[in-house]
Amino acid sequence: MQQTEVSGDLPSLSLSLGGRGTSSYHADPSLKHRKRKREQYDRRSRAKHLLRARNCMMRRCSNEFDGKGHLLIRLILLCAASVHRRDLRTAAESLMNLYRRASLTGEPIERVAAYFADGLFARLLLPSSPLQATIAANPSPEEELAAFAGFYYASPCYQFAHFTANQAIMDAYEEAESFNGGNLHVVDLDVSHGFQWPSLMQSLSDRATTTNKPISLSITGFGRSLHELRQTAARLRSFAGGCSNLSFDFQGKIIRPSHSGPLAVLREKKNATVVVNNLVFYLQTLKSTAEISSTLRAIREVNPNLVILVEREDRRPEPEEHLTENRLDGEEEGGGGGGFLPRFMESLQYFAAMFDSLNGCLPRESLERVRIEKNHLGREIREALLMGDRPGRRTREMMMERRWFEGVRMSWRAVSQAKLLVKMKSQGSAMEHLRGGARFSVWEEDDGRALSLGWQGRRLLTVTAWRCSP
Structure with missing residues (x-):
């Protein structure tokens, strides 16, 4: 896992999170512009807070484990379902909670939660996002x-x-x-x-x-x-x-x-x-x-x-x-x-x-x-x-x-x-x-x-x- 500071180009971060698409409509252009600006601000804000929460987890030595592994599992499943639905708001909230409770040096379930959080974060990002290289960075061949x-x-x-x-x-x-x-x-x-x-x-x-x-x-x-x-x-x-x-x-x-x-x-x-x-x-x-x-x-x-x-x-x-x-996943084409x-x-x-x-x-x-x-x-x-x-x-x-x-x-x-x-x-x-x-x-x-x-x-x-x- 690599650590990423949040002080980078925040406008580029606003384009990193792929939220649920909004249907086009014929309304006042000024309303469309304000709505687009508000959505960009929301995505930028969520990306910034997620990266901060992740960086805190990376620096954290360990949580004092309270034995509530079932809570971590519930958070992971909630986040997975939200990411799969492309429900950006719920997915970001779930990831925030995961990063606050996960640890790379804690109990096994805390460590699993940390790596699943990164995997889900990477799945939430657009494939073209510059954050993919950090969140889903692969080790070198030697490593x-x-x-x-x-x-x-x-x-x-x-x-x-x-x-x-x-x-x-x-x-x-x-x-x-x-x-x-x-x-x-x-x-x-x-x-x-x-x-x-x-x-x-x-x-x-x-x-x-x-x-x-x-x-x-x-x-x-x-x-x-x-x-x-x-x-x-x-x-x-x-x-x-x-x-x-x-x-x-x-x-x-x-x-x-x-x-x-x-x-x-x-x-x-x-x-x-x-x-x-x-x-x-x-x-x-x-x-x-x-x-x-x-x-x-x-x-x-x-x-x-x-x-x-x-x-x-x-x-x-x-x-x-x-x-x-024809298909292996048993899911509808629409996901x-x-x-x-x-x-x-x-x-x-x-x-x-x-x-x-x-x-x-x-x-x-x-x-x-x-x-x-x-x-x-x-x-x-x-x-x-x-x-x-x-x-x-x-x-x-x-x-x-x-x-x-x-x-x-x-x-x-x-x-x-x-x-x-x-x-x-x-x-x-x-x-x-x-x-x-x-x-x-x-x-x-x-x-x-x-x-x-x-x-x-x-x-x-x-x-x-x-x-x-x-």
């Missing part, structure tokens, strides 16, 4: 990588997802070992910083040494920038250089939404075990269930050995009519908002649990925790508020089954590994000192075909593996 790495090693969340997915990949590779020629090809649709793959490389290297059969691993990683892809490639090639009996190749590609774009790289080696990883991320770039269905159909035709889905746990009720062929608040509430509950769990991994006074929340989780909150509605896990599973995919049971090794990870992370961390049984837990669901990680009884992430039905 983002440092925050991601900090969260990766402090919390078991991402390690759980990666280790569980990698075990499923190892199981699929070993099952096809008699005819895959020692070749494994992974198409990672969100390779990011590549933190998932060193553990798989080590497992493959151990397997190759044990069986005395060299293994070839090819990863085609899709990312959002060439800079990040080059860094990821260098990092993975360096690690692979220390793995015996393992040859490694990495190809980086920019992700571009298309129902068949990533599939052209599949089956480059005959009989290779092929895995599609992080499919959920790619599906979220598509705009309709028709595009999602086309993508799943195209993947089915390629016939990969395994498809991995890692997703945030979604507890929203999802009726059958959610699966329309009536029937589906917005349930989606927003789910995001709020998810991030509140994530912040609370991080509180259990790092001490409250930890500067590392502050950097993680600012440069990683805070950015995820902003992206979640800007993203349109997407099918939840249950709906996505239904779509997979309709396209002739079937769930794969997680092996006992995957379950045992996940439980061991949670136990190891619970020892020697801040969780040892928490009261009331605050801890991470692992759940097996859907007759062993889904493995979930949760915090305080609230599921956070779920991993599922799929293969083409006979």
Whole structure:
């Protein structure tokens, strides 16, 4: 979060807040002029007061928390509903109250409120507003990588997802070992910083040494920038250089939404075990269930050995009519908002649990925790508020089954590994000192075909593996 002083060009601020539009009318030009001037003054005044309230929150060390987290949640929801309706007056009042009660260094719910307030403020601003660069400023690539790495090693969340997915990949590779020629090809649709793959490389290297059969691993990683892809490639090639009996190749590609774009790289080696990883991320770039269905159909035709889905746990009720062929959000074109608040509430509950769990991994006074929340989780909150509605896990599973995919049971090794990870992370961390049984837990669901990680009884992430039905 950046701090912005209010002494800037206030006329430009008056054009920053996008309020509800007023209908044109044929009245006295002088009346129209006075009304326009009054509206500009109101917007300028609200922008000025909001920035002042935000700056006060940025400088505030901490609130004396009164335990009324439910009041903060009500304020966040009221603000979200007002922003969605473009009700500028109510939204500005709600944001003022949020900034007065939120804190970047307080209890988890206070910190969540601070980042959601900024996300809602950014959504309230016009896209062309000069304030967007401050309210919704993204960290530098170096800051983002440092925050991601900090969260990766402090919390078991991402390690759980990666280790569980990698075990499923190892199981699929070993099952096809008699005819895959020692070749494994992974198409990672969100390779990011590549933190998932060193553990798989080590497992493959151990397997190759044990069986005395060299293994070839090819990863085609899709990312959002060439800079990040080059860094990821260098990092993975360096690690692979220390793995015996393992040859490694990495190809980086920019992700571009298309129902068949990533599939052209599949089956480059005959009989290779092929895995599609992080499919959920790619599906979220598509705009309709028709595009999602086309993508799943195209993947089915390629016939990969395994498809991995890692997703945030979604507890929203999802009726059958959610699966329309044209729209995903279930809202009217005019923005009536029937589906917005349930989606927003789910995001709020998810991030509140994530912040609370991080509180259990790092001490409250930890500067590392502050950097993680600012440069990683805070950015995820902003992206979640800007993203349109997407099918939840249950709906996505239904779509997979309709396209002739079937769930794969997680092996006992995957379950045992996940439980061991949670136990190891619970020892020697801040969780040892928490009261009331605050801890991470692992759940097996859907007759062993889904493995979930949760915090305080609230599921956070779920991993599922799929293969083409006979």
